Amino acid sequence: xxILLTGASGQLGRCIQDRLPEGWQIExxxxxxxxxxxxxxxxxxxxxxxxxxxxxxxxxxxxxxAESEPEAAARVNTLGPENLALAARDVGARLIHVSTDxxxxxxxxxxxxxxxTTNPLGVYGKTKLDGERAVLAALPEAAVVRTAWVFSEYxxxxxxxxxxxxxxxxxxxIVSDQRGCPTYAGDLANAIISLLQVQAEGGIxxxxxxxxxxxxxxxxxxxxxxxxxxxxxxxxxxxxVTTEQYPTPAKRPAYSVLSGEKIKxxxxxxxxxDSALKEIIVKF
Numbered sequence: 001x002x003i004l005l006t007g008a009s010g011q012l013g014r015c016i017q018d019r020l021p022e023g024w025q026i027e028x029x030x031x032x033x034x035x036x037x038x039x040x041x042x043x044x045x046x047x048x049x050x051x052x053x054x055x056x057x058x059x060x061x062x063x064x065x066a067e068s069e070p071e072a073a074a075r076v077n078t079l080g081p082e083n084l085a086l087a088a089r090d091v092g093a094r095l096i097h098v099s100t101d102x103x104x105x106x107x108x109x110x111x112x113x114x115x116x117t118t119n120p121l122g123v124y125g126k127t128k129l130d131g132e133r134a135v136l137a138a139l140p141e142a143a144v145v146r147t148a149w150v151f152s153e154y155x156x157x158x159x160x161x162x163x164x165x166x167x168x169x170x171x172x173x174i175v176s177d178q179r180g181c182p183t184y185a186g187d188l189a190n191a192i193i194s195l196l197q198v199q200a201e202g203g204i205x206x207x208x209x210x211x212x213x214x215x216x217x218x219x220x221x222x223x224x225x226x227x228x229x230x231x232x233x234x235x236x237x238x239x240x241v242t243t244e245q246y247p248t249p250a251k252r253p254a255y256s257v258l259s260g261e262k263i264k265x266x267x268x269x270x271x272x273x274d275s276a277l278k279e280i281i282v283k284f
Contacts, residue, residue: 001196004051004093005029006036006084007058011155012098015189016055021197027051031058036080046087053094053196056084059128063102064249066123077127082134089139096192101148101180101208103129106253113259114146114204122250132204141202143195145188145263148208148256149218151273152185153283158215160284162222166236176216176240180256181209184276187269194268206258210270216240222277229281 001024007013008028017028027049035041036058046054060066060076081097088095102125103118120126132144151157165172191207213221219238226232243252260270 001025001053002049002051003027004046004049004054006034006054006056006080007031008033010057010059011150011152011157011185012057012188014154015152015185016057016192019186019189019193021193036083037075039083039086042080042083042087043090046084046091046093050091051093053096054084054088055192056081056095056097059098059100060124063122063124063252066127067249070123070127073123073127074130077124078130078134081131082138085135085138085142088142094196095135095139095142096195097131097135097142097144098188098192099132099144099146100125100128101146101253101256101258103132103146104253104256106178106255108255108257111257111259112206114206114262121253124250136202136204139202143200143202144204145192145195146204146206146258147183147188148258149180149182150185150188151182151277153280154185158182158218159222159277159281162219163226163231163281163284166223166226166232169236171237171239172219173239173241173246174216174219175243175246176214177242178252178254178256179212179214181212181258181271182218182273182277183208183271184273184280186276187271187273191263191268194266195263198266200266205263206260207263207268208258208260208271209273210260211274212257221274222281225277225281229278231281
């Protein structure tokens with residue numbers, strides 16, 4: 001299978017390249033090689049490579065910065081996916097587009113189904129939702145994979161930030177009133193590959209970790225694992241803070257747990273983030 005991958009230098013993009021099945025070919029492009037907001041450039045590259053499938057792992061993910069840069073966010077999160085969907089349609093390629101839990105307002109109390117009402121709280125979530133809609137309008141057989149709380153050995157993420165902070169500080173305040181399911185990017189990469197292998201039908205899929213926690217609980221576990229692995233000399237003292245006490249330009253959904261029953265029905269396991277955390281904590 002010939003794959004065109006966007007967002008090649010990000011966490012997910014790098015994990016996909018690490019896990020590509022034997023015999024598959026990949027053209028992995030970062031934003032420097034492909035501006036997905038440029039339709040002419042997208043068309044040229046897709047027509048030249050003629051992939052069997054496109055995986056869009058590229059996104060404008062600076063959630064707070066998006067509030068002051070709505071046009072830049074929309075170019076990557078809305079226009080870009082639409083351009084890829086149209087180009088995929090022209091060459092008969094599959095498209096898997098990665099989206100986010102930020103399409104929800106976080107007022108739910110049970111895991112969000114794919115059919116749940118969307119109501120993004122900020123620019124990032126809105127541009128991602130608009131991107132989903134543009135993709136499915138142009139290419140109904142595309143698969144949109146919503147995920148959340150992604151971490152890995154690559155790039156910037158919550159796990160790395162916590163470990164780095166713990167090396168410099170003896171005490172940390174961590175938000176305790178936002179809940180979600182951490183997702184290891186390597187597991188998400190395997191899930192996306194599985195969707196291509198089983199030729200999953202188009203539509204929206206939710207994919208995340210197999211256990212929900214708060215950011216405070218996640219941080220607590222990160223430090224336990226890091227100390228046990230010898231990555232940190234000692235665990236910092238943690239105090240729970242509320243979202244209200246830690247204001248940010250963009251509002252975050254308080255509850256981000258995604259139901260993974262639909263994708264599990266295809267034989268795809270949810271992210272075992274506890275095991276992944278133990279494996280990668282020594283890599284940075």
